[in-house]
Structures are given as C-alpha cells and as structure tokens.
C-alpha cells in the first residue's frame with residue numbers, strides 16, 4: 001500500500017483507456033488494467049477519467065465485490081482539498097474516444113452546402 005500524495009494536476013493527465021486514474025473518497029486508483037473488463041463498460045469509466053467518481057460510483061450501488069476490486073487498485077491519496085481543483089482542470093476525453101470535433105461537423109455541413117451553391121450558380 002502506497003501513501004503517495006497526488007496533486008490534482010497529475011491525476012487529470014491519466015484519462016485515457018491505456019492510462020486511467022480515478023478518485024474515490026479522496027483516494028487515487030489506477031483502474032487501467034480493469035477498465036476494459038468493467039461490467040458497466042469502458043466508456044462510462046472514461047467519463048470519469050482523471051476525475052472524482054465518488055458520487056457516480058455510489059449512485060450505481062456497486063457491490064461489495066466491486067469495492068474490493070477497487071481497493072486492489074489503490075495507488076495513493078489526492079492532496080487534501082484538491083477535489084475542486086481536480087474538477088477545474090477537467091480535460092476533454094482523449095482523441096481516440098472523442099466524438100467528432102465541431103470543426104469536423106461544420107465541414108460536413110459546409111462542403112455539401114458550398115457544392116450545391118456552386119452548382120446552382122453554374123446552372124444559372
């Protein structure tokens with residue numbers, strides 16, 4: 001068991017499927033090895049990657065077996081009082097899991113729109 005103390009700045013970096021930390025009740029857990037096997041799915045875990053999942057975890061009503069699993073992944077403590085900072089530093093999910101960016105969506109709308117306008121001009 002480690003008593004390492006983590007800064008919020010460090011915890012938020014670990015938010016990808018290959019490197020996933022989560023904070024529960026002020027403790028830091030490295031859930032990377034378990035994430036793919038999570039019965040609730042990887043995707044839901046990524047929503048809390050590098051973040052506090054205390055409320056979400058409790059709301060699901062996880063079993064005692066889940067609590068035990070979690071304890072096995074304990075790696076240290078979040079610096080006392082750093083919860084708010086952690087939330088402020090919240091980072092977007094890593095690219096490989098991200099929904100298409102707003103630019104991509106705009107491009108998908110604009111390109112056909114310009115093509116139609118161009119065609120109409122050409123015709124007229």
Ligand code: HEM
Nearest residue numbers: 022039040044048053056057060061062063065066069070
């Ligand atoms: C952080 C470490 C976590 C561990 C070790 C964990 C572990 C587990 C385990 C063992 C189960 C199977 C049911 C049970 O034993 O309770 C489960 C189910 C589930 N978990 Fe997690 N969980 C974690 C985080 C989360 C988070 C943050 C969420 C977000 C809401 C979540 C959502 C769910 C859901 C929705 C199910 C139900 C899946 C189903 O029955 O269809 N879990 N989890």
